[in-house]
Amino acid sequence: MVELSGNLLYASFILYLIGTFFFGGAIRDKKGALEKKQNKWAVIAIGLTILGFVAQLGYFITRWVASGHAPVSNLFEFTTFFGMMLVAAFILIYFIYKTPALGLFALPIALLIIAYASMFPREISPLIPALQSDWLHIHVTTAATGQAVLSISFVAAILYLVKSVDQTRRSKKTAWLEVIMFAMVATIGFVIITSTFSAIDYKANFKWVNKYDEEAVFEYHLPALIGPHEGELMTEGKMEPFVKMPAIIDANKANTVVWSLFSGLILYVLIRLLFRKRVAAIFKPLVKNVNLDLVDEISYRSILIGFPIFTLGALIFAMIWAQIAWTRFWGWDPKEVWALITWLFYAAFLHLRLSKGWQGEKSAWLAVVGFAIIMFNLIVVNLILAGLHSYA
Amino acid sequence: MKEVVNCVCGHVNPHGTILCESCGRVLDETQKDSKMIDMRYEGSARRSQTYNKSIIDKIWNFFSSVKVGVSLIVILLIASSVGTIFPQEQYIPPTELPEVFYEKEYGFSGKLYYLLGFHNLYSSWWYLICIAMLGTSLLIASIDRVVPLYRSLKKQKVSRHDGFLKKQRIFGITKTDQQDIEFAELKKILESRRYKIKEENGNLLAEKGRFARWGPYVNHAGLIIVLIAGMLRFLPGMYVDEVLWLREGETKGIPGTDGRYALKNNQFKVEIYDKKNKEDQTFNAAIDKVGTIVKNYQADVTLYEKEGNTLPGEEAKFKKVKDHSIKVNNPLKHDHYALYQVDFKLDELSEMSFNLMNKNTKETFGMITISLDDPKTMYKLKDGYSVELLSYFPDFEFDENQEPVTKSPIPNNPAFIFNMKTPDKPEGEVSFVAIQQTLEPLGENTYKMAFAGVDTRNVTALTVRKDLTLWIFFLGGAIFMIGVIQGAYWNHRRIWIQRKDGEIWLAGHTNKNWHGLKRDISMTLEGTNIDEPEDQLEPKNLGELEK
Known part of the structure; x- marks a missing residue:
């Protein structure tokens, strides 16, 4: 069952990947550019997407059966589920607006998220007492669904910005757009580096002195560019670090971050050299048929759809469960606070839409910031800001 | 005297009205030349947009502004994120002093964080003031808008002024000589699309949501x-937050209940996932990787309630209410109170046993067992032997004067001063006994208290909670x-259809989701002879694609 589950996830990944290329074909064909009239490419693309979604749903169900609980209990499971709901939200929006161009951006982002998720421990782990509740299924799935629908606004925003930002001259806008592109490339870098060194089973142990002046051991799974405080390599034949960190910094995590940025940078420079254009400029021709007004509306609409779901899942259900499990419905745990921040941010977005001038491009940049907050809550809060939610 | 604005159509609008509540004429001079009407709040007279003289006006206008509201949200958002950089005081280990902890753990930035009070950010005066201001803004901004908006929507007439229709985002004119037939047809379709239809002077307003x-x-x-x-x-009285530490076998009054309830801990246990268990074998890989994974924390308790009223000093009688197994995610609930499993201590010492022994011959003269919660002062043994307990230190350490003291009443590290009375030493010999340590402060002894064993029990910590605000x-x-x-899943759509000589005018407005309105209109007009209206905001460059 576990093996079947893994294969289904793998299958869905491949299907999304092929689907992306078909969406690419759909928008190159002029007939498909306009809404209402779907061309053959678009029909195949959305078909593949739905098939991929069904496969991933299969992964989810089989894993649920195997473990006896909804697979949303650690970072791998949660992030995969988030990717799945992103695809589901895209399918929903696609059937409202029939825009293949959205798929060209939504599927790669879902792929990146699922690939990123797979870099974390994938074993089926049992539930600790705090997680043994039906609210695990209710709260986590609703919160992830809300976040996924909100993320569609980011996908639409990227589409908007790639089209609207003038690439003929350098500006702040082109620079920020490249920052977004680099973030995605760096995620690819992280996935490539992590899976490469995990494939060759790289392990290097370091003895080091932590901030309490105690000796401790770090197991590195990537060659150490950055070593721990007074680190001493204990595994023979492995790389010595270039620099050593002070004791209060987690050198192992810092090393992973540096590797991701470094590999991302190499990839990014390679792409720039190969195309002799900004990365966003490479995509620009693909979106020339996109109706900006419609994309703006999709972005706004997905926030309107996602905001109530997010509120329900990430705040209300979360509070009900926190009252049962942690004795209080609100305790200013980092994850709770960042859910509140996400909520406040989208509330601010909705109010800004009321005043003039906060539509179109400005609103697209806001949607990007919103997604950055969601990602921060998913990645940084789990891995760096320790709290009650650190289950990864 | 109340100021009013009279519209040409005869309707009397409150002072400050931008669009006539009845016919939709633009009343505000500054907006007369704009290409499109600003439909926000229906152009109604909002207090905040109308008065700005007294101090109350100024305060009202400040809090009713969306800009101020959004600014408050953003300030709260940034402030909240600052509070997550380092843990809040409630999450640092209870034994640590915050003034030391933040600097030790996070260096200079930690010290700064502490000094700025960010370790208690969410209860700081300025954070609470921001929340209070946001609350005020919520209240005032809502009242400022909802009252005039309600008035406008209630008073709106079907027949609208030409200027009102022309300046709508969705607007179109169709020439036709079959007005009546087209009209009846449109009405039927709109009704079937679940629009509420109002007719007046041969004009039509279709409204939904x-x-x-x-x-x-x-x-x-x-x-x-x-x-x-x-x-x-x-x-x-609205909120109780207490902690109750309860040992196995122990019964205590529940704090925060004014002595009304008592709780007995029958048993506390911790279970872990075990590879030997058949149902846990799915998790073997995870167990191998992580080691111990806890499956259950459980306190089996009995709840007692006091019977009747007792005078102070009088012994209360308790009757059993119920048994319950308190687990994480499964608190004991009774009478607005809830008891939660939050912490525990395994194998706390409960009893220690010693043998009175002759150091030379190793001969023993009986065993004493000391209850660490309630030790006796004298333990009689047979044949005239006895042991007197002179002092007991449940959590012993030496203070700065090298005197034995106890850190706490909890038996973490018990120590005893015994006086061993034997037939050959009737005055007794004094011995200081701690774990793996024996001192003879008054000179060499003949006898000693030889350690003979311990008994332990588990302790559970329960949070007692009452929250009448829930x-x-x-x-x-x-x-x-x-x-x-x-507000998010429904849209307020309106379609105005009016007859002018030889023409049908159609205008549409929605508060959001224009795509949906356009689709509604285009599906309504399908098969009729009415042209689809223009979206006056649509960029003209889209025309190229159509070719």
Whole structure:
């Protein structure tokens, strides 16, 4: 069952990947550019997407059966589920607006998220007492669904910005757009580096002195560019670090971050050299048929759809469960606070839409910031800001 | 005297009205030349846009501004994120002093964080003031808008002024000589699309989802209720937050219940996932990787309630209420109180046993067992042997004068001073006994207290909680959800269709989701002879694609 589950996830990944290329074909064909009239490419693309979604749903169900609980209990499971709901939200929006161009951006982002998720421990782990509740299924799935629908606004925003930002001259806008592109490339870098060194089973142990002046051991799974405080390599034949960190910094995590940025940078420079254009400029021709007004509306609409779901899942259900499990419905745990921040941010977005001038491009940049907050809550809060939610 | 604005159509509007409530004529001179009408709040007379003289006007206008509201949200958002950089004081280990902890753990930035008071950010005066201001803004901004909006929507007439129609985002004119037939047809289709139709002078207003317009005000009301619930918490008697440490076999009064309830801990246990268990074998890989994974923390308890009223000093009688197994996610609930499993201690010492022994011959003269909660002062043994307990230190350490003291009343590290009375030493010999340590302060002894064993028990820590504000929070949350769904998932769409000589004018407005309105209109017009109206905001460059 576990093996079947893994294969289904793998299958869905491949299907999304092929689907992306078909969406690419759909928008190159002029007939498909306009809404209402779907061309053959678009029909195949959305078909593949739905098939991929069904496969991933299969992964989810089989894993649920195997473990006896909804697979949303650690970072791998949660992030995969988030990717799945992103695809589901895209399918929903696609059937409202029939825009293949959205798929060209939504599927790669879902792929990146699922690939990123797979870099974390994938074993089926049992539930600790705090997680043994039906609210695990209710709260986590609703919160992830809300976040996924909100993320569609980011996908639409990227589409908007790639089209609207003038690439003929350098500006702040082109620079920020490249920052977004680099973030995605760096995620690819992280996935490539992590899976490469995990494939060759790289392990290097370091003895080091932590901030309490105690000796401790770090197991590195990537060659150490950055070593721990007074680190001493204990595994023979492995790389010595270039620099050593002070004791209060987690050198192992810092090393992973540096590797991701470094590999991302190499990839990014390679792409720039190969195309002799900004990365966003490479995509620009693909979106020339996109109706900006419609994309703006999709972005706004997905926030309107996602905001109530997010509120329900990430705040209300979360509070009900926190009252049962942690004795209080609100305790200013980092994850709770960042859910509140996400909520406040989208509330601010909705109010800004009321005043003039906060539509179109400005609103697209806001949607990007919103997604950055969601990602921060998913990645940084789990891995760096320790709290009650650190289950990864 | 109340100021009013008279419209050409005869309707009397309140002072400050931008669009006539009845016919939609532009009344505000500054907006007469704009290409499109600003339909926000229906152009109604909002207090904040009309008066700005007295101090009350100024305060009202400040809090009713969306700009101020958004600024407050952004300030709260940034402030909240600052509070997550380092843990808040409540999450640092209870044994640590905050003034030391932050600097030790996070260096200079930690010290700064502490000095700025960010370790208690969410209860700081300035954070609470921001929340209070946001609450005020919610209340005032809602009242400022909802009252005139309600008036406008209620008073709107079917027949609208030409200028009102022309300046709508969706607008089109179709020449036709079959007005009546087209009209009847459109009415039928719109009705079937679940529009509410109003007719007047041969004109038509189709309206749908007006209640979506109240969504924002409903959800703001919910939020205000939540904030009120937060304030009620500070009232005495509404909120109890206590901790009860309870040893196995022990019965104690539950704190925060005024002595009304008592609880007995029958057993406390911790279970872990075991590879030997058949049902846990799915998790073998994870268990191998992580090591120990806890499956269950459980305290089996019995709840007792006091019978009748007792005078102070009188011994109370308790009757059993119920048995319950308190687990994480499964608190014991009774009479607004809830008891939660939050912490525990395994294998706390409960009894220690010693043999009275002759150091040379190793001959023993009986064993004493000391209850560490309730030790006796004298333990009689047979044949005239006895042991007197002179002092007991449950959690012993030496203070700065090298005198034995106890850190706490909890038997973490018990130590005893015994006086061993034997037939050959009737005055007794004094011995100081701690774990793996024996001192003879008054000179060499003949006898000693030889360690003979311990008995342990588990201790559970339960949080005692009463929160009478919960239902108010829940009510506020539920109202918020209703309001936010009402506002987000429904749209207020209006289509005006009017007959002019030889022409049919069609205008459309929605508060959001223009795509949906356009689709509604285009599906309505399908098969009729009416042309699809223009979206006057549509960029002209789109025309190229059509070719």
